[in-house]
Amino acid sequence: MHKIVAKAQLSPNVTRLDVEAPRLAEIRRAGQFVIVRRGEGSERIPLTIADSNSASGTITLIIQAVGRSTRELVAMEPGEAIQDVAGPLGHPTELISSGHAVCVGGGVGTAVVHPIAQALRRAGARVTSVIGGRSREWVIMEPELRLLGEVVVCTDDGSYGRKGFVTEATRELLAAGGVDIVYAIGPVPMMRAIANLTRPFGVRTIVSLNPVMVDGTGMCGGCRVGVGNETKFACVDGPEFDGHLVDFDLLSDRLTTYRELEQAATACAPGACRVGLNKI
Amino acid sequence: MSKITVKERLKINRQTMPEQLATIRNANFAEVNLGLPEQVAIMEAQRCLQCKEPKCMSGCPVNVNISQFIDFVAQGNMPAAALSLLGDNALPAVTGRVCPQETQCECECVRGFKGLPVAIGYLERYVADWARGHEDQLSTSVAAPTGKKIAVIGSGPAGLTAAGELAKLGHAVTVYEALHQPGGVLVYGIPEFRLPKAIVAQEIERLQRLGVKIECNIIVGRTYTLPELKERFDAVFIANGAGLPTFMNIPGENLKGVYSANEYLTRVNLMAAYDPDAQTPVLRPARAAVVGGGNVAMDAARTAKRMGAQRVAIVYRRGKAEMPARAEEVHHAEQEGIEFELLSLPVEILGSENRWVTGLKCLRMQLGEPDASGRCRPEPIPGSEFVVECDMVISALGSRANPLLTHTCPDLKLDKRGNIMVDDKGMTSIPGVFAGGDIVRGAATVILAMGDGKNTAKAINDYLRIVQVSRI
Ligand SMILES: Cc1cc2nc3c(=O)[nH]c(=O)nc-3n(C[C@H](O)[C@H](O)[C@H](O)COP(=O)(O)OP(=O)(O)OC[C@H]3O[C@@H](n4cnc5c(N)ncnc54)[C@H](O)[C@@H]3O)c2cc1C
Ligand SMILES: Cc1cc2nc3c(=O)[nH]c(=O)nc-3n(C[C@H](O)[C@H](O)[C@H](O)COP(=O)(O)OP(=O)(O)OC[C@H]3O[C@@H](n4cnc5c(N)ncnc54)[C@H](O)[C@@H]3O)c2cc1C
Ligand code: FES
Numbered sequence: 001m002h003k004i005v006a007k008a009q010l011s012p013n014v015t016r017l018d019v020e021a022p023r024l025a026e027i028r029r030a031g032q033f034v035i036v037r038r039g040e041g042s043e044r045i046p047l048t049i050a051d052s053n054s055a056s057g058t059i060t061l062i063i064q065a066v067g068r069s070t071r072e073l074v075a076m077e078p079g080e081a082i083q084d085v086a087g088p089l090g091h092p093t094e095l096i097s098s099g100h101a102v103c104v105g106g107g108v109g110t111a112v113v114h115p116i117a118q119a120l121r122r123a124g125a126r127v128t129s130v131i132g133g134r135s136r137e138w139v140i141m142e143p144e145l146r147l148l149g150e151v152v153v154c155t156d157d158g159s160y161g162r163k164g165f166v167t168e169a170t171r172e173l174l175a176a177g178g179v180d181i182v183y184a185i186g187p188v189p190m191m192r193a194i195a196n197l198t199r200p201f202g203v204r205t206i207v208s209l210n211p212v213m214v215d216g217t218g219m220c221g222g223c224r225v226g227v228g229n230e231t232k233f234a235c236v237d238g239p240e241f242d243g244h245l246v247d248f249d250l251l252s253d254r255l256t257t258y259r260e261l262e263q264a265a266t267a268c269a270p271g272a273c274r275v276g277l278n279k280i
Numbered sequence: 281m282s283k284i285t286v287k288e289r290l291k292i293n294r295q296t297m298p299e300q301l302a303t304i305r306n307a308n309f310a311e312v313n314l315g316l317p318e319q320v321a322i323m324e325a326q327r328c329l330q331c332k333e334p335k336c337m338s339g340c341p342v343n344v345n346i347s348q349f350i351d352f353v354a355q356g357n358m359p360a361a362a363l364s365l366l367g368d369n370a371l372p373a374v375t376g377r378v379c380p381q382e383t384q385c386e387c388e389c390v391r392g393f394k395g396l397p398v399a400i401g402y403l404e405r406y407v408a409d410w411a412r413g414h415e416d417q418l419s420t421s422v423a424a425p426t427g428k429k430i431a432v433i434g435s436g437p438a439g440l441t442a443a444g445e446l447a448k449l450g451h452a453v454t455v456y457e458a459l460h461q462p463g464g465v466l467v468y469g470i471p472e473f474r475l476p477k478a479i480v481a482q483e484i485e486r487l488q489r490l491g492v493k494i495e496c497n498i499i500v501g502r503t504y505t506l507p508e509l510k511e512r513f514d515a516v517f518i519a520n521g522a523g524l525p526t527f528m529n530i531p532g533e534n535l536k537g538v539y540s541a542n543e544y545l546t547r548v549n550l551m552a553a554y555d556p557d558a559q560t561p562v563l564r565p566a567r568a569a570v571v572g573g574g575n576v577a578m579d580a581a582r583t584a585k586r587m588g589a590q591r592v593a594i595v596y597r598r599g600k601a602e603m604p605a606r607a608e609e610v611h612h613a614e615q616e617g618i619e620f621e622l623l624s625l626p627v628e629i630l631g632s633e634n635r636w637v638t639g640l641k642c643l644r645m646q647l648g649e650p651d652a653s654g655r656c657r658p659e660p661i662p663g664s665e666f667v668v669e670c671d672m673v674i675s676a677l678g679s680r681a682n683p684l685l686t687h688t689c690p691d692l693k694l695d696k697r698g699n700i701m702v703d704d705k706g707m708t709s710i711p712g713v714f715a716g717g718d719i720v721r722g723a724a725t726v727i728l729a730m731g732d733g734k735n736t737a738k739a740i741n742d743y744l745r746i747v748q749v750s751r752i
Contacts, residue, residue, distance in 0.1 A: 023503060023504075024503075027503075037460055041552070041557065041558055041559060042559055043551070043559040043560045044460070044551070044560070068559060069559065083460070084460040084496070084497050085497065086458070086459075086460070086496075086497035086498075086499060086503075087499070087502065087503070088502055088503070089499070089502060214543060214546055214547065214551070214560075215458070215459065215546065217458050217499055217523070217682070217684055218523070218524060218682050218683075218684055219468075219523040219524070219525070219542055219546070219682060220525065220540060220542045220543035220546055221525040221527065221540040221542065221543055222539075222540075222543040224533075224534055226534065231527070231533070231534065236684060250534055253536065253635050254534065254536060256536070257536045257537075257563070258561040258563075261561035262561065265559065265561070
């Protein structure tokens with residue numbers, strides 16, 4: 001059992017949970033994730049370890065409520081406990097220890113990019129973060145990222161930072177030169193756009209893939225992704241890959257496998273229906 | 281009653297296992313076999329001739345004293361039968377259901393030379409189920425604590441058996457399991473209708489009463505490394521199975537609707553997707569094709585049928601006689617209306633514009649000369665292409681060693697296939713680290729894994745004594 005010790009709302013649909021997991025807090029590295037199962041009968045879902053505090057023995061999960069499992073998690077309150085948290089899974093991020101790294105985060109991807117930016121800074125690299133959201137209230141993690149380097153904030157409506165998408169700001173940084181590596185994490189179309197942008201510049205680009213997972217240990221093969229004409233298991237071979245080699249079409253397509261079933265299930269998540277009516 | 285003569289014994293015919301009707305059971309997940317009633321079990325036990333030198337036992341990897349426990353059943357002395365069986369076999373309710381008895385013990389039974397062998401599997405199951413209902417009448421003694429600590433990696437049949445044996449010897453055993461529930465393939469692979477999960481849970485509880493500690497959600501190689509465990513424990517037993525799925529490497533394998541048997545069965549069994557209240561989704565198409573001919577393929581096919589598929593075809597590249605599955609599973613699958621596309625080699629998975637599976641393109645095969653394994657080598661017939669129409673393809677081609685743990689420990693010697701190499705005592709290239717079950721043998725059977733667990737437990741016990749003596 002993993003007690004929730006703190007909770008905060010970061011944007012209208014993104015919630016931060018600090019969860020007791022002393023062993024994970026001690027050994028996790030940037031880029032790694034956990035598989036979480038809220039309770040008996042719940043799904044196993046992958047979530048990035050966004051931060052950790054080895055003194056208090058907690059890890060931070062930053063969760064975007066998109067469907068039934070994530071909504072149930074963000075409905076939990078401090079004092080309640082998550083039944084299963086397994087990890088740390090996946091390869092730690094490939095880091096650089098000098099030079100200039102640009103970390104691009106879209107939506108909840110900003111939470112996933114944060115530990116990478118932290119690790120890069122610790123390793124000695126210069127970090128510029130480019131983060132975005134629909135409007136001001138959707139921008140998350142800005143203060144945390146400011147501690148690590150320069151931050152460019154983009155909003156679709158221009159209500160905060162510059163108006164436009166993270167891709168435009170990234171293009172300018174690339175054009176200015178001196179970028180050694182780009183980390184792009186967010187919705188699939190955003191990662192694809194960033195990878196297409198950096199390709200002509202020949203700048204190495206790391207993306208973090210988010211296929212549907214079950215075990216997270218290489219046992220089921222459900223997390224298959226295409227990388228450089230090879231099939232890889234994202235949970236053990238990734239989740240981070242060379243963005244210039246990733247088959248994004250395959251990823252988006254496979255993410256729709258359970259769409260109909262998910263929509264039916266989401267209708268039953270907390271906030272969507274009242275107690276007692278949660279059975280289809 | 282034990283006075284029954286050989287002649288009388290020979291007169292009794294083999295009893296049949298009561299089972300759910302095929303047309304009813306292929307739509308539910310309740311157990312297919314219903315178990316023998318007591319009187320029938322006693323009658324079956326009386327068929328055993330109580331050979332002076334029983335051949336059946338030589339076929340059993342855990343050396344169950346078969347004639348002894350059956351003799352107790354014949355006398356109606358179930359507590360004695362249970363104590364005898366449990367002394368030899370840590371998970372009899374499991375093996376009584378899933379062992380390939382026809383190639384293990386029953387094939388050696390002298391009664392089989394003229395007629396049918398004693399139904400050893402049915403009797404094992406009968407006694408094990410009796411024991412589950414009468415735990416209070418069965419006490420197992422545990423030796424005084426030795427102060428030695430042993431880590432077991434993986435809670436499948438190999439790990440659980442070793443843990444039970446070591447605990448009985450007085451060692452403090454901790455089992456680390458990567459998933460959220462212990463049992464290995466017994467809980468994530470083998471379906472409910474063949475091996476109810478409640479039975480596995482009860483067998484595991486018995487081990488916990490012996491003092492075995494089980495910690496779930498610990499992935500060795502990630503949460504802890506092998507060197508760390510070696511540091512903290514006096515010995516380590518690796519039994520992490522062969523959990524890496526095999527795909528066919530044919531075009532179309534990443535279409536939606538293609539599963540590995542591991543994923544499909546895990547969703548349905550471990551995550552209970554057969555239960556309408558469960559949260560883990562699984563596809564429930566009308567037509568399914570399952571590629572393979574082993575137990576895994578039979579389980580996937582029969583599961584798909586129960587999940588509502590109208591047509592399910594097993595696609596296998598050799599003939600029925602070459603299928604590695606247990607005879608009972610093939611028979612049950614046929615009864616339940618599973619179709620068999622034998623001598624068929626999948627060459628491509630076909631998909632729709634939206635990238636959903638629409639069919640499995642195959643070539644017809646003919647059997648050629650026997651290969652190294654003694655089985656006839658299948659050869660494709662040119663121009664014989666045909667399509668099995670389906671909306672789901674399950675690849676059940678067996679599994680290999682998962683490199684997650686072994687990759688993080690370069691000192692561990694592996695064979696070409698990535699399996700851990702051990703000496704005749706089950707010890708790996710690292711002193712004090714032992715291994716057994718599928719991670720050593722490649723995908724094999726429950727009882728072979730248990731045999732490894734049992735033998736290695738003895739070897740670990742000996743090793744700990746030698747280490748102690750050499751330290752003095
Ligand atoms: C390695 C990894 C790390 C992740 N880290 C985080 C994280 O830190 N924070 C976070 O909020 N989310 C993260 N995700 C995504 C998260 O796991 C999914 O959002 C979650 O499984 C959805 O479950 P659900 O039942 O709430 O929604 P569902 O009802 O299952 O899905 C709702 C919608 O989300 C989409 N979806 C389903 N599964 C995924 C998925 N794995 N990734 C993306 N979209 C999906 C579906 O297509 C659907 O449109 C991560 C995914 C991976 C693979
Ligand atoms: C669908 C199916 C049907 C089968 N039917 C039969 C049958 O009818 N009869 C029969 O005799 N055999 C059958 N088998 C084969 C049999 O189940 C296996 O041979 C047997 O389970 C192997 O036992 P094991 O203990 O070596 O490994 P497993 O049962 O595979 O258990 C290994 C355990 O280790 C865990 N693990 C893996 N990696 C790690 C790690 N890094 N850290 C911690 N834990 C880890 C796994 O999660 C798992 O729980 C079947 C197999 C399958 C898949
Ligand atoms: S999630 Fe099962 S193999 Fe990756």
